[in-house]
Amino acid sequence: MTQARCFHCETDIPEGFVIEARVDERSHAVCCYGCQAAAEFIAGAGLTQFYRHREPMAGAILRPPEAKFSMYENEDVRQQYVTVDDSGIAEATLYIGDLYCPACIWLVDQVVSDLIGVHGVSANPASRRIIVSWAHDEQTLVDILRAIAVVGFKPEPIIPGQAKASEQADYRSAIKRLLIAGVFGMQAMMFAIGLYAGDYYGIGAGQEQLLRVASLLVSLPILLYSAKPFFRAALFSVRHHRLGMDITVSLALLIAFVASAINTALGQGAVYFDSIAMFVFLLCVTRFLEMRARHNADDRAAALASMLPAAVTRLSQDGAPELVAVAKLRSSDLLMLNSGDVIAVDGAIKQGCLVVDESMLTGESGAVVRDVGDGIFAGTRVLEGEAVIEATTIGSGTQLGEIARLIEKAQDDRLAALSLSDRFASAFVMIVLFVSLAALVAWWQIDAERALPVLLSILIVACPCALALAMPTALASAAAMLSRHGLLLVRSRLLEHFRPGATIVFDKTGTLTNGRPELTSTQLSESCEYSVRQCLEIAAAIERDSEHVLARAFAPFNCASVATDESPVTHLGQGVSASVDGVQYKLGKREFVVSSDDDCADLQSTQGKTQVFLSKGQKLLAQFSISDSLRADVEPLMNELRREGIRPVIASGDNRLAVQSVATKLGIDEWHHDQTPQDKLALLKQLKQQSDVVLMVGDGINDAPVLSVADASIAIANGTPLARSTADGILLGQSLLPLYVLSRVSGRTRRVIKQSLLWAVSYNVVAISLAAFGWVTPWMAAIGMSTSSLIVVGNALRISGQSLSHVVTADLPVPAEAYQ
Amino acid sequence: MSILYLLIPLGLILVTVFVAAFFWAARNGQFDDLESPAMSIVLDDDTKPRGASRR
Secondary structure, eight states, X not given: XXXXXXXXXXXXXXXXXXXXXXXXXXXXXXXXXXHHHHHHHHHHTTOTHHHHHSOTTGGGGOSOOOOOOGXXXXXXXXXHHEEEOTTSEEEEEEEETTOOSHHHHHHHHHHHHTSTTEEEEEEETTTTEEXXXXXXXXXXXXXXXXXXXXXXXXXXXXXXXHHHHHHHHHHXXXXXXXXXXXXXXXXXXXXXXXXXHHHHHOOOHHHHHHHHHHHHHHHHHIIIIITHHHHXXXXXXXXXXXXXXXHHHHHHHHHHHHXXXXXXXXXXXXXXXXXXXXXXXXXXXHHHHHHHHHHTSOOHHHHHHHTSOSEEEEEOTTSOEEEEEGXXXXXXXXXXXXXXXXXXXXXXXXXEEEEEEOHHHHOOOSEEEEOTTOEEOTTOEEXXXXXXXXXXXXXXXXXXXXXXXXXXXXXXXXXXXXXXXXXXXXXXXXXXXXXXXXXXXXXXXXXHHHHHHHHHHHHHHTOTHHHHHHHHHHHHHHHHHHHHTTEEEOOTHHHHHOSTTXXXXXXXXXXXXXXXXXXXXXEEOXXXXXXXXXXXXXXXXXXTTOOOGGXXXXXXXXXXXXXXXXXXXXXXXXXXXXXXXXXXXXXXXXXHHOSSSOSSOOOOOOTTXXXXXXXXXXXXXXXXXXXXXXXXXXXXHHHHHHHTTOEEEEEOSSOHHHHHHHXXXXXOSEEEOSOOHHHHHHHHHHHHHHSXXXXXXXXXXXXXXXXXXXXXXXXXXXXXXXXXXXXXEEEOSSOXXXXXXXXXXXXHHHHHHHHHHHHHHHHHHHHHHXXXXXXXXXXXXXXXXXXXXXXXHHHHHHHHHSOOTTTOOSSSOOOGGGGO | OTTHHHHHHHHHHHHHHHHHHHHHXXXXXXXXXXXXXXXXXXXXXXXXXXXXXXX
């Protein structure tokens, strides 16, 4: 039975929970009051086209966040992110991690532009940032953030990091190069048609020369500007004694240009400026697409910064608390922490006691108690308690900073390897040069006048266009195909390595499971006089402001009309008591909630499920089962992976029982529990010895160093920005099924690349032989080059041509047989 | 066909002007977002009540 999905955020609606939002005269079921508010806001603002046009995977991330923006009301904090110019226009850059689909960008644009005083919203889809400018005295940063949060996104003000600024500069110059190559290339090709027509019909010598000179002139900007990166890279390779595609490309371009220039100067012979232009243009396009894919990765510096809070409460010399920007902290500062705070530094507790969620560092899904003298770490969250801590390390010296450095180092090591086609191309260029020289010498003996034209035609016809284009076009096509199915391809290495014989390591919490405690069932005791919904609303009211991990399971049932009379009283580790409408309730562990066992028998305690009880007075009212549910379609995915010859393994920081239950359910033989980041790293190294390729799928920052050591890695979109910034691919949406599409697409891509390379080689062998014997005329050479390039490009398009959408319907697991 | 001697240089000058305009647009950030403008055409509705969410 398929569970109903929320109209707004498309996640499963908890059983027995029925609320609706009115949109466009119809009622739609939603999963929580937040989504109801968001949907009705969108309807009220007249933006409902959003629902019709957004991408199928995009909804999954639209759950209105529980974020609070009050810290941005503080002047010190705000001033880090907002710049105000002389005319009173304020500007800030907001990072919205979930902004993957154009309709979402449109929605945010509409919502923000509608606010009073906002002048402009400029979005950058690749880096998922928007720059908002507004009149400083008419609008505030906090209100803008809140407006975005209402429709379900999580905006974060950031200080634009260096990396992304230079990425933008790279992007803009890539566009300019593309423009030059395209526009001037069109001119060159236009003139070339004149020349070819002239060859056939006859043309006056003066006009022929005019066309030649004009072609030369338009080729100059192409070579000097658009092709500059190729020349630069070629020089770099030569200096480092490495052979690569850039050398091949640069040689071809130079030789063709020089030969054509000579012929222009001589006023006779063939010119090949149009071929040069076309080649440069096609190369610019493919490299541009590759670069865009790379830019989809998150900015590592911003990702790190977003793991820490913007401001903390510091105790000054005389003990008075003051709100201070995190950037201004110094070690040995005394900080005050409360429940809900994210810890900004590594430090030790001086006074008080805390219950901390360290799952982002250790992967453990439980909470740990820290007492006086215990250490606490930057990036972790305080669930309960209050304490004064002394900072020991700040900034990049923290554990968090250490992890970031590990990632950085691993990334650099990976970029060194040279790809298959590069090595192929360099061998090829050597052969071509050799053959050309041999032909030159031979023809010089036979008929010196024909020697140069023959040499030229060999070099032109041998142009490595097909070779140079084979891989990039295939990868661009594959990336387009994958993004249609919910997987953002950041680095091509992912395609090369996702193949039979690989081992794929999954993290459990947040990757195989949804990472959120969810209410799976509610059981009322016999004597309970309330309905399921009423019990849930009472529980939600009690847990409304609690930061406890389990409290979030009740968040969807929050109802404004049901509220506690005063603040609930927390009994550390046991539960919470509060009164609602004058009646006292208790919510928590069974021993806390009722003093005796005389009420209804327990549900059998299924492994991995937590039981939370609600009582009124001493009477048990209800029993809630909370667990972290598996993502949709994980079971069929495991079957498919095994069929493809890919072995799944689980490595999790969670305890033995929890991991075992998931592994048995999925039929996975190898699983590891209680893994620290170091353990996972060691496991990965061990697996690399057993299997040729090891892939990793994860979400948290405890996975981040591992993600960079694996041969290829995939991060979950909802995961931490740090994980996303290192991964080679990002899974959008709530399902892992796109991994199946990945295995199909990588198979196709490998086949297509092989075919393209095979074609390039055979074409070259035949064409060079013909040219060496002097049977290839200039126009034949030019056509040969173009056709072979087009064939390669066309072949690459086959990757995205055949639809796979019958396979990936996230609602229904498709039986294995249907995949044939 | 001697008009070509005039037209081709003229054409080249025009091309240069256009390329300069494109360069300006690129520097101005007009090419930064290539996806959402396509969606905007479809999504933007002239009869939408503007200012509905003003606060």
